[in-house]
Amino acid sequence: DTAVSQTPKYLVTQMGNDKSIKCEQNLGHDTMYWYKQDSKKFLKIMFSYNNKELIINETVPNRFSPKSPDKAHLNLHINSLELGDSAVYFCASSRGLAGNQETQYFGPGTRLLVL
């Protein structure tokens, strides 16, 4: 019954590894997002998909690649992890993009630590 869920909750890995974070929402929403929250708590949009189509692609290293196999899932794959990738990654979803549909609901976050 969790609205927006992410796995794993914690991820500790070595520099240079490749890892994936998964996000699922059971709200029937069309739009999903990935945010990065750094150590100073600053929340920054990375990507967004609407109906499986990429609509936001911020200035993010191309080591980060999102994939949306269907509207309920948005995964984030990170290649060649670097120390600076350590952060909390939040997935979010909204009903859509138009007025009154844009309210975002966040997942619990994935705490990534790169050693």
Add this chain to the structure above:
Amino acid sequence: GENVEQHPSTLSVQEGDSAVIKCTYSDSASNYFPWYKQELGKRPQLIIDIRSNVGEKKDQRIAVTLNKTAKHFSLHITETQPEDSAVYFCAARMPGTYKYIFGTGTRLKVLA
């Protein structure tokens, strides 16, 4: 570029007092302004929002005001309680790009 400034970065108030957090946005086309509360180790949770066609919105002890001319919006919490202690984020949505730009957060401490 797109920017949302949030002040103050930290705010301590006595229980029962009011707290006000202010944000200023840069893109005059922004049309939706949510406020999120994030407790330690938890996800951001929406507490109140306002759209650009409304000047004020209230929900019990929480209110948000919007001044489109000045591109300011503020969160007001009255009769603060210790459980209000958290980090609060404002955000502005860019209708053209669908992006949300978040403020840098305000750490609110309510002292019992």
